Amino acid sequence: MTAPRFTAACVQMRSGRDVLANRDDAVALVREAADKGAHFVQTPEMTSLVDRDRAALFEKVGPEDRDPTLAALRDVARERGIVIQIGSVAVKEGDKIANRAFLIGTDGAIVASYDKVHLFDVDLPNGESWRESATYTGGDRAVLGETPWGLLGMTICYDVRFAALYRALAEAGAAFLSAPACFTKQTGEAHWHVLHRARAIETGSFMISAAQGGLHADGRETFGHSLIVDPWGRVLAEAGAEPGVILAEIDTALVGDARGRIPTLKNARPFRVEIAAAAPTRQAASA
Numbered sequence: 001m002t003a004p005r006f007t008a009a010c011v012q013m014r015s016g017r018d019v020l021a022n023r024d025d026a027v028a029l030v031r032e033a034a035d036k037g038a039h040f041v042q043t044p045e046m047t048s049l050v051d052r053d054r055a056a057l058f059e060k061v062g063p064e065d066r067d068p069t070l071a072a073l074r075d076v077a078r079e080r081g082i083v084i085q086i087g088s089v090a091v092k093e094g095d096k097i098a099n100r101a102f103l104i105g106t107d108g109a110i111v112a113s114y115d116k117v118h119l120f121d122v123d124l125p126n127g128e129s130w131r132e133s134a135t136y137t138g139g140d141r142a143v144l145g146e147t148p149w150g151l152l153g154m155t156i157c158y159d160v161r162f163a164a165l166y167r168a169l170a171e172a173g174a175a176f177l178s179a180p181a182c183f184t185k186q187t188g189e190a191h192w193h194v195l196h197r198a199r200a201i202e203t204g205s206f207m208i209s210a211a212q213g214g215l216h217a218d219g220r221e222t223f224g225h226s227l228i229v230d231p232w233g234r235v236l237a238e239a240g241a242e243p244g245v246i247l248a249e250i251d252t253a254l255v256g257d258a259r260g261r262i263p264t265l266k267n268a269r270p271f272r273v274e275i276a277a278a279a280p281t282r283q284a285a286s287a
Helices: 019-035 054-060 068-080 157-161 163-171 185-203 253-261 282-286
Strands: 005-012 040-042 083-093 096-104 110-115 121-123 129-131 143-147 150-154 174-178 206-209 213-215 221-223 227-229 235-238 244-251
Touching: 005 019, 005 206, 005 227, 019 040, 019 068, 019 244, 040 206, 054 083, 068 083, 068 096, 096 150, 110 143, 150 163, 157 163, 157 185, 163 174, 163 185, 174 185, 185 206, 185 221, 185 227, 227 244, 235 244
Parallel strands: 005 040, 040 083, 150 174, 174 206
Antiparallel strands: 005 244, 083 096, 096 110, 121 129, 143 150, 206 227, 213 221, 227 235
């Protein structure tokens, strides 16, 4: 039987180029969240390292079983008896890197892992250009992890723009969805809030997303504004741009309430897409 309420926390960071310094920052903030009463704590995408220099990135990362951030946070989960979701760490996979999230149980065991499916290959109006596919290997599976309060649908950052992924997770039983991120400042200002509220509303799920925020050592600027949104689209907690911790009480009964009031998951029907040809104009018909 699942517990009806728990306290969730998002850890907002400004990870840099030093893996061990980032690890220590993450551990300190997760412990702070636990001290404040959190039962579930989530860190942002690329908790362990934010460095857009591809060569430097490969020098600093290794396989999953030797990742210092993963090992340290597994210890914290065990020591504090909390569930931790690592938004993601960089893990070496052959000639590329996996952007991998982890769900860690209260015993420190890895419950689930998820590799970011959608890679951020874009050219932004302000001149920023990103080609994650040049460095990262994309995942090919949607993942739900068991928690004491229900199933958690795990996604990462750019995934939040792909609504079908969240619907699939909700239809598979997820009550909580997450998109821990390293969102750029420009795209975050435009779309971060509306995307999170939309994903929550259309699935009747909580959205819990820790974020990177501020100007990083590698020169990028991220949006911050870690969010916890309820199934009705209400923002329960929000950070600013600085590192820190936000918390919110999660009432799991709200999932059933929202899905009962607006049963979009039940009411969905299969359909086909047709392209209707316009009738030819008189001039074209007589030509």
